[in-house]
Amino acid sequence: MKHEKSLALPIKNIIIENERVKTFVFEYDMDFAPGQFVMTWIPGYDEKPFGIVSRKKGEFMITVAAVGESTKALHSMSVGDMLGFRGPFGSTFSLPESGPIALIAGGYGMASLFNLAKEAREKKLDVHVFLGARNKNELLYLDWMKELGAELHLSTDDGSAGYKGFNVQVFEKEVGKQSFYKVYTVGPEIMEMKIAQICWKNNIPFEVSLERYMKCGFGICGSCSVDPKGWRMCVEGPVIDGEKLKQIKEFGKYHRTASGKIEHYSSAKK
Incomplete structure (x- = not known):
């Protein structure tokens, strides 16, 4: 309800x-x-x-x-x-009929992916989780994911757990070893952009959860609309598939503040 x-x-x-x-x-x-x-x-x-x-x-x-x-x-x-x-x-993630699937979470993005992993495992799909954080203490839900039977690929900026570096690097290496039926990513937008580029290059279907500033939550105020389509991330999003994502020109480049001012990501070209 x-x-x-x-x-x-x-x-x-x-x-x-x-x-x-x-x-x-x-x-x-x-x-x-x-x-x-x-x-x-x-x-x-x-x-x-x-x-x-x-x-x-x-x-x-x-x-x-x-x-x-x-x-x-x-x-x-x-x-x-x-x-x-x-x-x-908001919109929802959709699972393929078969696996394996890959979930890539940065920071506390695992919060939006946990129940997708749970549902996938209930359907007997193989789930690979690429979880990245600044250090081992910030890796979320590790015990929960192990209980589900997901295969964990960990990375930390400081090397305190798993690969020393970023989960994008770990995912890219794994793409060269096996085929994923679908990929899902939630986290910092620059990370999501890099995952999107890998998926586009390798023709892997994928979905992202695109975060934008929200006020009403149900499509009235327009604060979370994206350029140039005007899609509202509280209604048409936050989950967007890879093909639709190509139409959002601001993805990976900029977002809007609470006042509506455009704010470019520091690592993106203006």
């Missing part, structure tokens, strides 16, 4: 993932599909979109990095404190 009016729920549990990231657990059977998000009201601060995670029926979770005023306020909350939710919103 989609909740367009806010659903108020108490925090049931808080899992400390690392010094920057916490997972907040709620007792509610959220009806969602992999890739969708909820607009989360943080009382006294703001409403923010977060990917939905669920390990068992009757519970859902959001995994949040403390990066701004609102998310830092959320990190200061305790079990029993109330949050508001609207949703779920």
Whole structure:
């Protein structure tokens, strides 16, 4: 059921993932599909979109990095404190009939990919997860992914776990060894762009979750629209397939701030 009016729920549990990231657990059977998000009201601060995670029926979770005023306020909350939710919103990932498939997550992008991996394993698909982070403490959901039976390919910037370098490099090497039926990626947009380029070059179907600044979450305000198509990432997105992605000229180059101002990525040419 989609909740367009806010659903108020108490925090049931808080899992400390690392010094920057916490997972907040709620007792509610959220009806969602992999890739969708909820607009989360943080009382006294703001409403923010977060990917939905669920390990068992009757519970859902959001995994949040403390990066701004609102998310830092959320990190200061305790079990029993109330949050508001609207949703779920957005487009969803789609699985092929057979595998193997590859999931590439950077930072805390695994939060949007966990339930895709779970659904794929339930359908007996082989799942390869390319998980990258700055160090081993920031690699999310490792135990959960092992429980699912996914094959893990780890990388860290400092070499504290797995390959020393980036998950894009690990994925590119693996593409040379085997054929993936489909690829999915969530993380920093420059990483997503590099994965897209590898998939286009090798004719591998893929989907990305494209993050844009959201205000309403259901397609009215237009804040998350992308150039030049005007697709709203809260409705036509956030999940976009590789062919449609070719039509989004700003992908990997720039995005818009809360005020609508264009802001180029530092590694992209203007």
